[in-house]
Every structure is written in C-alpha cells, then in structure tokens.
Amino acid sequence: MAAPGCSAPGLWVRRSGQCLGSLFTLYSKPLCSAAAAAAASRPLDAQRLAERLRAQKQQQKTKEPAPTNPVQRRVRELVRFTEQLQRVHPNVLAKALSRGIVHQDKDLVVINKPYGLPVHGGPGVKLCISDVLPVLAKILHGPKAKPLHLCHRLDKETTGVMVLAWEKEVAHQVQELFRTRQVTKKYWAITVRVPVPEAGVVDIPIIEKEAQVAVTQYQVLSSSLSAALLELQPITGIKHQLRVHLSFGLDCPVLGDHKYSDWNRLAPQKLSAGILKKLGLQQSKARHLPLHLHACQLTLPALQPQKEELNLLCRPPRYFVNSLRRLGLKMPSRDHSAGDEAAQPGAQ
Secondary structure, three states: OOOOOOOOOOOEEEEOOEEEOOOOOOOOOOOOOHHHHHHHHOOOOHHHHHHHHHHHHHHHHHHOOOOOOHHHHHHHHHHHHHHHHOOOOHHHHHHHHHHOEEEEOOOEEEEEEOOOOOOOOOOOOOOOHHHHHHHHHHHHHOOOOOOOEEOOOOOOOOEEEEEEEOOHHHHHHHHHHHHOOOOEEEEEEEEEOOOOOOEEEEEOOEEOOOEEOOEEEEEEEEEOOOEEEEEEEEOOOOOOHHHHHHHHHOOOOEOOOOOOOOOOOOOOOOOOHHHHHHHOOOHHHHHHOOOOEEEEEEEEOOOOOOOOOEEEEOOOOHHHHHHHHHOOOOOOOOOOOOOOOOOOOOOO
16 A cells, blocks of 8 residues: 555357357556555565555545435445445344344245345355354344355345245255245346337247256336336246346346346446436446346245245335336335335345
C-alpha cells in the first residue's frame, strides 16, 4: 500500500443447429517514499498485490461524486450491499437470514435468500450460506443445535425461496423430490422485451459436457412496450436454464443478466433508450443492474404420511418491485403482497 504523503462462459446452447460458447489488467502507481521504495524492492506475493489493487480501487470509488439520481444511488447501494455480504461476520449474516424466515417446522426451515449471496464457497467467495448454517441452527434451536442442511441451491444473483432441513435424511428426501421433478417451482422474471407468443413452452437442450434436456413453461403476467413480467416454471433443473431459455430461446433476456444477454460476446447488458429512461439509468451504469430473477414459490409434496403438501411463498426484493413500478408493470395479486417491503435479510 502507498505510504502516507504519496499521491498515489460455461454453458453451451444449441438452437436451430447453432452452438453458442461461453483481461485481467494489473497496474500500480509508482511509490514515492523511501519506505515504499524499500517495500517495492521486495518481491510481491499474490496476496499483497491483490490487497494493494483493492486499496487503489477503493480510493478511486471514494473520489467518485455521489449520484443525484435516486435510481443510480439505489444501484450503488446494492453494489455495496453485495460487497458487504462478503465481509460481515458469519453471526451477523446468520442473524439476518433468521429475520427472513418464511416457514419453519420440525423438519424444515425456509428462508428468503437475498441477492448477491452465494450458496456454496468457491474462488473469491469469503462467505456463503453453507458457511453460516451451524450458526443459524444455534440461533433457532439453541447452542446445542446441529447444523442445518441444504436441500437445493439458487444462483448467487437469484433471490427467493430456499429450503433447509434439520436432519440429513430429510434433506436427502427433499433432494430426491427435486431430482425426480416432484417439486413445483415458480419464478418471476422481469425481461427486456416481450416474448411472442405470451405463453408457451421452451424446449431447447443445453449443452455443457453433454446435451441435457431442458424445458421451461412461461407466461406473461404484465407487459409494456419494452419489458414484461413473466412467471416461469422450470420442468427440468439444468444450470442457468431460465436465463438461457429467455435470452436465446425467446430473445427476451432477464433484466440485469450480463452473461446471457448477448449471443456473441460477454458484455454488460445493452438496454434500449426507453428502458434506460424509465429506470433513470445511463448505459455506462447498466453493468451494475442486478439480475431480476426471483424464486417466488415452491410446492413440496407431503414428506410424511397423513401430511399435506407444503406451499411456500416468498415476496420479491425491493429493487425488483421498484423496477416493476418504473417500467409500468403490474404485480399480480397474491397471498404474499408484492408491495409489502417489510424487513427481510438485506432487503434490496
């Protein structure tokens, strides 16, 4: 770090006989003090170099003027929120998740997964849901509670219903229900453009290591000239299925999908002038727009004899609701009011 006083793609998609395939620049400013020069003479390991670059990037951020547009301010707040999720103490994250519980019984705990929080660890991931399951269990059942178990997963950028189990056997039972397609899953997505027809089935194989059958039912719930609110029901459960089918099957990518919005290259989503105006955004800031994909409902078959099926509902995050309003789209009337923006873990 500078001394004081210095100035310092993974999936393949096949459609109509075509296939789709999915720089890191380092720079540092010269150091200008004797101490810094001595430090620079020593070889930098990867960790020290990464810390220096992060510090320089943070300094650049603090110099940027605060946006006056309320939507741009909200986008910046959401970016900061997702960064903070990787830095908080596990106890803090577990407490936030406990405030967003939508269902709890002797077998299951169902949470409203917030945006930007990965389910599993991986490169660059400092904190994830699986890391805090032991803490969450202790918050709910006391210090002697055994860790909760994951029953399925959602993408880092996807929000909504997520099922956890108290016992490993129950988790395996729920996982088998997902695997055998006995769980009804419904998502809401805000899309760029309106699909034609307004209801139907997308049946396009997705190829990663090998071709896999992928089927999605969809229906337009509300639409304007340039955007739509869709209800999606994935019949299969292939990775990124909904995003791929909407973008490359219907030519209506999910708003904020910067991975699958362009057929030929990986780049921030290009939005029309009409959508940018309604959202109050500049195209240069569109890269920070979050993915508008929400797991709104899960229906689980009865886990035990003489029990009823479990219908789990989860309201979308605040940024999703605000985008609907700005784009002139209407939320369907349901038991879980979309206008209810009560506190939830990291309500965005």
